[in-house]
Amino acid sequence: MSNTTYTYDAELRVETGTGASRRLRREDKVPAILYGAEKEAVALTLAHKDMIKAQESEGFYTHILTLNIGGESVEAILKDIQRHPFKPKLTHLDFQRVDATHKLHTKVPLHFIGEDKVTKLGSTVVHQLTEVEITCLPKALPEFVEVNVSDLVAGDSIHLSELKLPSGVQSVELAKGEGHDQSIVTIKANKAAPAEDEEASDAAE
Numbered sequence: 677m678s679n680t681t682y683t684y685d686a687e688l689r690v691e692t693g694t695g696a697s698r699r700l701r702r703e704d705k706v707p708a709i710l711y712g713a714e715k716e717a718v719a720l721t722l723a724h725k726d727m728i729k730a731q732e733s734e735g736f737y738t739h740i741l742t743l744n745i746g747g748e749s750v751e752a753i754l755k756d757i758q759r760h761p762f763k764p765k766l767t768h769l770d771f772q773r774v775d776a777t778h779k780l781h782t783k784v785p786l787h788f789i790g791e792d793k794v795t796k797l798g799s800t801v802v803h804q805l806t807e808v809e810i811t812c813l814p815k816a817l818p819e820f821v822e823v824n825v826s827d828l829v830a831g832d833s834i835h836l837s838e839l840k841l842p843s844g845v846q847s848v849e850l851a852k853g854e855g856h857d858q859s860i861v862t863i864k865a866n867k868a869a870p871a872e873d874e875e876a877s878d879a880a881e
Contacts, residue, residue, distance in 0.1 A: 682735060683742040683749075684726055686710075689719035706766050710743065710752060713773035720745065720771075727766050731757065738784050738819050740774055751814070753782055774814045781848065783807045784818055786860065790826025794863060799830045802862045808839065809848040816844035823860060830865035 689700075689707060700707050704724045711717035720743070730736045736754060743750045756770035774780065786808055791801045808821055821839060828834070836847050837857045849856040 681742070682730070682733075682739045683744065684722060684730065686720045686722050686743045686745045688746060689721045701765070701767065706769055708769035708771060710745075710750065710771045710773060712752075713775040713778070715773060718745075722769065724766060727769065728764070731766065734785060735819060738782075738817070740814055740817060741771070743771065753780060753817075755782075776814055779811045779813055780817060781809075781811050782817070783809050785820045786823050787820045788823050788825055788861065790824050793826045794828060797829065798866050800864045800866055801825055802864055804859045804861060808836070808860075810841070810845050811848060811851075812842075812845040816842060818842050818845060825861055825863070828863045830863050833862040834860045836860060
């Protein structure tokens, strides 16, 4: 787990609506919403420059964040982020409050290791999934889930049921029952290039 602290200042937002959101964006602020934990949703604003920097870190999407709102610290996770279609700007953020006694339903990235060993043996690693949907209590939330492919050969694959999830973490898909054991990664053999085939044929002649 990373030791990085994800703490951000936020302000309560009184004005809502499209016009208010446009004004905030002109002031280099990002409108946001905070909901969950059986409490009333509140509208927030955060500094755009802080959020632009934050979203460059994978942990911003997977860690429990701390929002400082008017002197109160609130733990939350990022649930949605909206971006401008062509400008490098964030247009809206959704945060969900974290309750230590209630399970989170979120996604965490898959980190594949050992791919260089597979490619050196002449195969290609094909990712079917790059993240996994999980449920767990906040204290058990992993930063990522590791997938080791170093011992795989062409034709092999890894499924959700073969993931080594941390204690207290469950796969949402597997909990749905049979037929939901999705393939995560498959190893395929590289086809020989035509030039290589011709050279081999010439050598044989």
